[in-house]
Amino acid sequence: MxxxxxxxxxxxxxxxxxxxxxxxxxxxxxxxxxHSFATLQAFKQAVLAGEFWMITLLALLLILVHAWVxxxxxxxDYLPRKIVLVGLSVLGLGLMLVLLNLLYLTxxxxxx
Amino acid sequence: xxxxxxxxxxxxxEQPYYQDYELDDALIGNEMMLLGALEKLREQDPGLTFxxxxxxxxxxxxxxxxxxxxxxxxxxxxxxxxxxxxxxxMPGLPVIRDxxxxxxxxxxxxxxxxxxxxxxxxxxxIDLDHELLQSPEDRAKLDGSYxxxxxxxCSTSCPSxxxxxxxxxxxxxxxxxxxxxxxxxxxxxxxxxxxLDDPYKTFRCRNIQNCTASCPKGLKPSQAIQxxxxxxxxxxxx
Numbered sequence: 001m002x003x004x005x006x007x008x009x010x011x012x013x014x015x016x017x018x019x020x021x022x023x024x025x026x027x028x029x030x031x032x033x034x035h036s037f038a039t040l041q042a043f044k045q046a047v048l049a050g051e052f053w054m055i056t057l058l059a060l061l062l063i064l065v066h067a068w069v070x071x072x073x074x075x076x077d078y079l080p081r082k083i084v085l086v087g088l089s090v091l092g093l094g095l096m097l098v099l100l101n102l103l104y105l106t107x108x109x110x111x112x
Numbered sequence: 113x114x115x116x117x118x119x120x121x122x123x124x125x126e127q128p129y130y131q132d133y134e135l136d137d138a139l140i141g142n143e144m145m146l147l148g149a150l151e152k153l154r155e156q157d158p159g160l161t162f163x164x165x166x167x168x169x170x171x172x173x174x175x176x177x178x179x180x181x182x183x184x185x186x187x188x189x190x191x192x193x194x195x196x197x198x199x200x201x202m203p204g205l206p207v208i209r210d211x212x213x214x215x216x217x218x219x220x221x222x223x224x225x226x227x228x229x230x231x232x233x234x235x236x237x238i239d240l241d242h243e244l245l246q247s248p249e250d251r252a253k254l255d256g257s258y259x260x261x262x263x264x265x266c267s268t269s270c271p272s273x274x275x276x277x278x279x280x281x282x283x284x285x286x287x288x289x290x291x292x293x294x295x296x297x298x299x300x301x302x303x304x305x306x307x308l309d310d311p312y313k314t315f316r317c318r319n320i321q322n323c324t325a326s327c328p329k330g331l332k333p334s335q336a337i338q339x340x341x342x343x344x345x346x347x348x349x350x
Contacts, residue, residue, distance in 0.1 A: 006311040006315075007309045007311050008309045008341070008345065010315065011341055012345060073318070076311065076312075076316070077272070077318070
């Protein structure tokens with residue numbers, strides 16, 4: 001992941017994440033449809049059951065990767081050259097915060 | 113027939129403007145090309161400036177934006193154009209005068225991809241007593257790339273090139289890069305691909321396809337760029 005996913009690596013990760021998410025969402029919809037979410041506890045049990053939580057966590061991480069590559073491309077294309085670096089830094093910080101929040105949420109779910 | 117032509121002389125004009133021209137329909141035949149019409153208009157106004165040379169769609173010097181599309185004027189039939197025919201210089205590069213643009217940046221990108229065969233290691237000269245043989249199958253891989261005449265219609269119609277003209281190589285240069293990457297006689301395939309692995313040089317291509325739509329030779333630069341990306345992936349993975 002050198003250079004914060006630029007060039008070929010970004011191209012590759014964008015496709016890997018797209019394929020994964022393309023498979024994940026129908027699978028998640030089908031899986032969650034098998035459960036009832038009458039209470040928060042029931043929802044937690046459904047999400048944390050078996051390997052589904054790992055598959056979901058990976059999907060969330062890949063959404064971040066996909067968002068970084070896609071948003072980075074948009075910012076490079078549309079922002080004036082002088083403020084591209086600022087834009088990319090803000091985007092990177094924003095995604096880092098989302099990532100930290102995600103990790104906190106995951107740990108909370110596992111501990112409870 | 114009515115024409116509206118972009119005019120700009122940086123020595124005398126503060127701003128570019130459009131000048132309307134009228135050409136007698138009797139002077140325009142069914143087979144007349146736009147270049148012929150422009151030459152007739154230049155008889156009316158000797159100051160009207162545009163490039164042209166072979167008049168056969170081979171030299172690529174008369175690229176211009178006609179009714180919003182980049183075309184070679186020498187192979188564009190006047191009878192097929194809607195009136196008024198709005199003619200502008202190709203977009204994205206500085207205008208020198210009227211329809212003549214400064215293509216320095218375009219050629220610099222072409223130069224950067226080293227568009228020549230490198231069949232021997234650096235410093236080793238070619239054995240001139242032996243031909244560099246190539247199978248018909250390997251030769252066929254060059255089809256669709258070597259025919260480029262460097263008119264610039266593709267690169268100047270590419271929004272990614274407009275946005276980053278100094279960093280993105282553009283479709284024409286990348287088509288040339290692909291031509292030498294797939295050439296079985298070239299021994300620098302990996303180095304060529306590594307030099308193209310950059311967020312700007314190649315990966316600014318967003319597959320918009322304007323390049324393919326505007327190529328007067330019917331080439332597919334967009335497809336060539338996608339192939340370059342696939343080849344980069346293969347060479348990195350294997």
